[in-house]
Structures are given as C-alpha cells and as structure tokens.
Amino acid sequence: MQDGGANVKSALATNDAADMGDGASLKSEFVAFKTNRIVEAASRLFYERGYSSCTLDHVAAELGVTKPFLYSYFKNKESILAAICELGIREALTALEQVMAADHASHRDLLAQVVAKVGRIVIHRQEYVVVYQREMKHLSSADSDRILRMRASFDHQIGNLIRDGVNAGEFEADVDPFVSVWIGGLISWIPTWYSRKGQRSAEEVIEHLVQASLRLAGAN
Amino acid sequence: MQDGGANVKSALATNDAADMGDGASLKSEFVAFKTNRIVEAASRLFYERGYSSCTLDHVAAELGVTKPFLYSYFKNKESILAAICELGIREALTALEQVMAADHASHRDLLAQVVAKVGRIVIHRQEYVVVYQREMKHLSSADSDRILRMRASFDHQIGNLIRDGVNAGEFEADVDPFVSVWIGGLISWIPTWYSRKGQRSAEEVIEHLVQASLRLAGAN
DNA sequence: AAATTGATCTACTTCCCAGTAGTTTTTTAG
DNA sequence: CTAAAAAACTACTGGGAAGTAGATCAATTT
Numbered sequence: 001m002q003d004g005g006a007n008v009k010s011a012l013a014t015n016d017a018a019d020m021g022d023g024a025s026l027k028s029e030f031v032a033f034k035t036n037r038i039v040e041a042a043s044r045l046f047y048e049r050g051y052s053s054c055t056l057d058h059v060a061a062e063l064g065v066t067k068p069f070l071y072s073y074f075k076n077k078e079s080i081l082a083a084i085c086e087l088g089i090r091e092a093l094t095a096l097e098q099v100m101a102a103d104h105a106s107h108r109d110l111l112a113q114v115v116a117k118v119g120r121i122v123i124h125r126q127e128y129v130v131v132y133q134r135e136m137k138h139l140s141s142a143d144s145d146r147i148l149r150m151r152a153s154f155d156h157q158i159g160n161l162i163r164d165g166v167n168a169g170e171f172e173a174d175v176d177p178f179v180s181v182w183i184g185g186l187i188s189w190i191p192t193w194y195s196r197k198g199q200r201s202a203e204e205v206i207e208h209l210v211q212a213s214l215r216l217a218g219a220n
Numbered sequence: 221m222q223d224g225g226a227n228v229k230s231a232l233a234t235n236d237a238a239d240m241g242d243g244a245s246l247k248s249e250f251v252a253f254k255t256n257r258i259v260e261a262a263s264r265l266f267y268e269r270g271y272s273s274c275t276l277d278h279v280a281a282e283l284g285v286t287k288p289f290l291y292s293y294f295k296n297k298e299s300i301l302a303a304i305c306e307l308g309i310r311e312a313l314t315a316l317e318q319v320m321a322a323d324h325a326s327h328r329d330l331l332a333q334v335v336a337k338v339g340r341i342v343i344h345r346q347e348y349v350v351v352y353q354r355e356m357k358h359l360s361s362a363d364s365d366r367i368l369r370m371r372a373s374f375d376h377q378i379g380n381l382i383r384d385g386v387n388a389g390e391f392e393a394d395v396d397p398f399v400s401v402w403i404g405g406l407i408s409w410i411p412t413w414y415s416r417k418g419q420r421s422a423e424e425v426i427e428h429l430v431q432a433s434l435r436l437a438g439a440n
Numbered sequence: 441a442a443a444t445t446g447a448t449c450t451a452c453t454t455c456c457c458a459g460t461a462g463t464t465t466t467t468t469a470g
Numbered sequence: 471c472t473a474a475a476a477a478a479c480t481a482c483t484g485g486g487a488a489g490t491a492g493a494t495c496a497a498t499t500t
Contacts, residue, residue, distance in 0.1 A: 050357060052272030055487055066449055068490080077488070133412070134354045137270060182432045185409030186402055192353070193401060212402045215435045275457055286479055288460080297458065 035073050035083075037063060043084045047127035051081055051135040081135055082143040088128035089150045092118050096157060107165030108219045114161065115213045119187055119206045126191040133188060155184055162217060172218025183213050255293050255303075257283060263304045267347035271301055271355040301355055302363040308348035309370045312338050316377060327385030328439045334381065335433045339407055339426045346411040353408065375404060382437060392438025403433050 041062040045054045056077055060067045074080050095117045104110040122129050136144060158180040165171040186209060194205055214220055261282040265274045276297055280287045294300045315337045324330040342349050356364060378400040385391040406429060414425055434440055 048357075050270075050272055050355070052270055053358070056489090057487075067488085068450090069448060071489070072447075135270070137268070138273070176428065178428060179432065181413060182406055182409075182428070185406055185413075188412075189402075189405030189409055192408075193405075208396065208398060208402070212399065212436055215438065216432055218435065276459090277457075287458085288480090289478060291459070292477075 031073070038070060038073055038080065039083050039087065042080045043127045043131055046081065046084065046131045046135065051131065051138055078138065078140055078143070081131070082139055082147070084128055085132040085136060085139065085143070085147050086150075088121075088125050088132050089147055089154070091125060092121050093150050093154050095121055096154060100157065100161075107161065107168050107170045108214065108217075111161055111165065111217060111219065112210050112214060114158070115183065115187065116206050116210050119190065119209045120202070122187055122190055123194060123202050123205065126194070126196075129188065129191045155180060158183060165217065165219065170219060175216075175218045179216050182216055186212055186216075251293070258290060258293055258300065259303050259307065262300045263347040263351055266301065266304065266351045266355065271351065271358055298358065298360055298363070301351070302359055302367070304348055305352040305356060305359065305363070305367050306370075308341075308345050308352050309367055309374070311345065312341050313370050313374050315341055316374060320377065320381075327381065327388050327390045328434065328437075331381055331385065331437060331439065332430050332434060334378070335403065335407065336426050336430050339410065339429045340422070342407055342410055343414060343422050343425065346414070346416075349408065349411045375400060378403060385437065385439065390439060395436075395438045399436050402436055406432055406436070 038059070042054075042059045045058055045062060048054075049058070056067050056070055059080075060070055063069075070080070074083070096114055099110065099114045099117055104113065132147075136147070139147065159177045162171065162175065162180050163177045166173060166175055166177075190205065190209070194200070194202075196202075258279070262274075262279045265278055265282060268274075269278070276287050276290055279300075280290055283289075290300070294303070316334055319330065319334045319337055324333065352367075356367070359367065379397045382391065382395065382400050383397045386393060386395055386397075410425065410429070414420070414422075416422075
C-alpha cells in the first residue's frame with residue numbers, strides 16, 4: 001500500500017478534531033478505511049475481469065498489498081463480493097427512501113426525482129451495480145437473501161409510487177404498475193452502455209432517463 | 221449420451237426423405253446436431269453457474285459424455301462461449317432484417333413488429349442472451365469483434381427506424397434517436413427478470429414490451 | 441532499551457480444471 | 471466375419487488460485 005499512509009491521513013484529517021483520546025474509535029476508522037479500499041479495488045477488478053476469473057492476488061496487487069492482508073479484513077472471497085453487492089443496492093434504497101420521505105409537488109415530480117437520484121447513483125457506482133447484476137449467483141444464500149430483500153423493497157416502492165400516481169390521475173389510467181419493472185430496467189441498463197469517456201455527460205443521460213421514465217408512466 | 225441416440229433419430233427424421241445416398245451430408249448433419257446439443261447444454265450451465273465457474277466436465281456430464289468429446293466439436297472452452305453469444309445475436313439480427321424487408325403499414329407498425337419479434341426471441345433464448353451480456357468479456361478479440369459488429373448493426377438499424385419515424389411525423393418530434401438505446405435496454409432487461417414459471421405469460425410480456433416501446437418513441 | 445502486541449508478509453498446501461496422449465469401443469467397408 | 475477407420479473414453483499433466491501457518495516487521499508500552 002505504497003501511498004496508503006498518505007491517503008489514510010488525508011481521509012481522517014476531517015475527523016481528528018473530534019478524536020477524544022479514545023484510540024479504539026480511531027482504530028476502527030482505520031479498519032473501515034482499509035475495508036473500503038479493498039471493496040473499491042475489488043469492484044473495479046471484478047467488473048473488468050469477472051468475479052470468478054479475478055484472483056485475490058490481483059486485488060491485493062492492485063492495492064500494493066498481499067493476499068493474507070485481505071483475509072484479515074474479509075472472511076473469504078465471497079464476503080468481498082457481498083460487500084460490493086450490498087453497498088450498491090443500499091445506497092440506491094437509501095436515496096429512494098430519502099426522496100419518498102421529503103415533500104413533493106406531485107407524483108409526477110416524485111417519480112422524476114426518484115429516477116434522477118437513483119440514476120445518478122447507478123452511474124456513479126457503475127462497477128458495483130454491474131457486479132451485483134452479474135455475480136449475485138455466487139453469493140451464499142444468507143447474503144443473497146438479505147440483498148434480494150433490499151432489492152424487492154426497492155421495486156415494491158416504485159410500484160406503489162406508480163399506482164398512487166395513476167389513482168391520483170397524474171399518470172395515464174391504462175398504465176400497469178408493472179411499468180415499474182420497465183423503469184427498473186431502464187435504470188439497470190445504464191451501466192452496461194454508459195461510459196464516463198463517452199460523448200454524453202452523466203447529467204445528459206439522467207435527463208434522458210427521466211424523460212423516458214415519465215413517458216413509460218404516461219406522465220407527459 | 222444415454223438418450224442421445226433416440227434424439228438423433230427423431231431430430232433427423234424430418235430430413236431423411238431428402239437423403240440422396242450421399243453419406244457426407246448425413247454425417248455433417250450428425251455433427252451439426254451434436255454441436256447444437258453441446259451449445260444448448262453449455263448455455264444452460266453457463267447461465268446457471270457463470271462461464272468461469274462452469275467446467276467442461278460439468279457440460280459433459282450434463283450431456284452424459286466426457287470432456288474429450290467436447291474437444292472433438294469445439295477448439296476450446298472459449299469457442300463454445302462464442303457459439304452461444306453468436307447464436308443469440310444472429311437470430312435477433314435475422315429477425316430484425318426480415319421484418320425490415322417486409323411490407324409495413326407505418327413506421328409505428330414496423331417498430332411494434334420488430335420489438336415484438338425480437339422480444340420473442342429474447343424470451344425464447346433467455347439463457348443465450350444473458351450469457352452473452354454477462355460473459356462477452358471472456359471472448360477472444362476476434363470473436364468479440366465479430367459479435368460486436370452484429371450488435372452495432374442491430375442498434376444502428378433501430379436508430380434509423382426511429383429517425384425515419386420522427387421524420388415521417390409518426391413519432392413525436394422531440395424524440396431523440398437515442399431512445400433506441402432505451403428500447404434496446406427494455407428488450408435486454410427481460411431475461412433478467414422474466415421467468416417461464418412466473419405469473420406472466422410470454423405473450424403478455426411481449427404485449428407490455430410493445431406498449432412500452434411505443435410510449436418511448438412517442439407513438440401513442 | 442527490552443518486551444509485548446498487532447499488522448503484514450513469505451512460503452506453503454491442497455484442490456481444481458483446461459487441455460492432451462494414447463487406448464478402447466463402435467461403426468463402416470470389404 | 472474381419473480389418474480399417476472413426477468416435478469416444480480413461481488417465482494423465484501442468485498450471486493456477488483459495489485459503490493458511492508461521493515468520494518478520496513496526497509500533498507501543500513499561
């Protein structure tokens with residue numbers, strides 16, 4: 001971890017004023033920081049090479065450490081994958097719930113905001129989302145159940161949002177709550193074609209995504 | 221290949237009237253048949269376990285044969301993957317071109333037909349499509365280039381179709397040809413959530429897909 | 441400064457799997 | 471029915487990767 005020390009310092013710099021001489025919390029922050037770095041590197045490499053073809057030696061090399069280092073922060077390879085999958089979906093779910101809880105002018109507006117916010121996360125966490133979609137089947141059933149429940153909650157809430165909008169007369173009456181599946185599809189599809197180096201900016205894509213979602217919901 | 225013999229007979233039964241004593245063509249049909257069976261079994265297993273985690277011994281066992289059997293029909297593991305990827309995309313591309321070549325009442329109608337036809341293929345060949353999406357990165361660059369070219373042609377033709385429809389005034393003027401990407405997304409997303417055992421029938425899903433695509437194109 | 445503790449590394453073991461060499465079985469032809 | 475050819479199999483090699491045991495190094499304490 002050649003530059004790891006420097007990064008640790010800067011990453012923790014914002015917090016050290018709050019440090020009350022209790023070494024335990026500082027230490028757990030160090031652990032969290034390293035855990036994070038492992039997840040980041042692993043998600044990039046799992047994304048590029050696929051989970052099964054990516055070795056832990058690759059991940060370790062990417063971080064400038066060795067394999068046993070990883071094993072002192074994760075039980076095994078699968079638990080790194082679980083961390084990646086969970087992080088992506090948890091962030092999206094949190095965003096959804098934040099938007100849902102806040103005030104909103106209309107169901108149409110609510111849908112637009114949710115889709116835009118989740119879309120931004122999906123673009124930002126591209127690698128996480130793709131790895132999640134591709135590699136879920138390699139999770140243990142405990143991890144897989146937990147993560148699937150989060151995903152189901154997400155879909156369910158979008159479905160409710162559509163239904164409420166239809167009932168409120170804001171979306172076309174012939175729209176099935178099933179369109180939530182299609183909207184989920186639009187969102188999930190982004191990371192497979194969007195490239196940070198491509199012609200379209202992230203915000204441009206989000207704009208199109210929101211338009212497309214509103215069209216699907218019959219809210220134009 | 222316990223039941224292989226029986227299947228060979230029935231599969232070729234429709235053809236043997238056309239057999240003109242030339243053993244060579246019969247033999248090549250046998251080869252094609254076995255090649256097909258390998259691709260089918262492999263696509264199912266690659267779909268369930270992932271390409272890298274699925275061994276050729278698994279594939280062989282599924283067919284009731286041994287690994288060297290596979291190597292007399294395919295050069296290596298990667299070429300089986302290439303066959304799977306190519307089959308799915310080629311079928312979709314052929315369907316697209318058929319519909320495009322035929323008469324059609326309107327661009328709206330043409331779009332509906334293309335989407336329905338390709339959607340049916342995607343549902344029918346679920347495993348192929350998912351394996352293609354997930355495992356493309358494991359192809360050699362020769363295979364990958366060839367298949368990407370087919371895919372690009374597909375997207376390009378859908379884009380043209382949208383543009384023509386907009387120019388003809390059948391789709392809303394503010395629709396960007398970019399929606400072809402979203403429509404492609406809807407189609408590609410199906411196999412990740414559609415289940416043959418689920419509540420929705422394939423034709424029901426196709427119906428929804430066509431509706432959604434027309435909405436995206438602003439053709440309602 | 442010496443000793444203790446904790447973090448990380450070196451150097452394995454063990455298993456698995458793609459691909460192959462050479463043998464056996466089955467089919468075809470004479 | 472026998473010999474040649476084709477098809478499929480048995481049994482292996484070689485390399486690679488997950489996970490581990492024990493050594494080394496650095497920090498902290500006394």
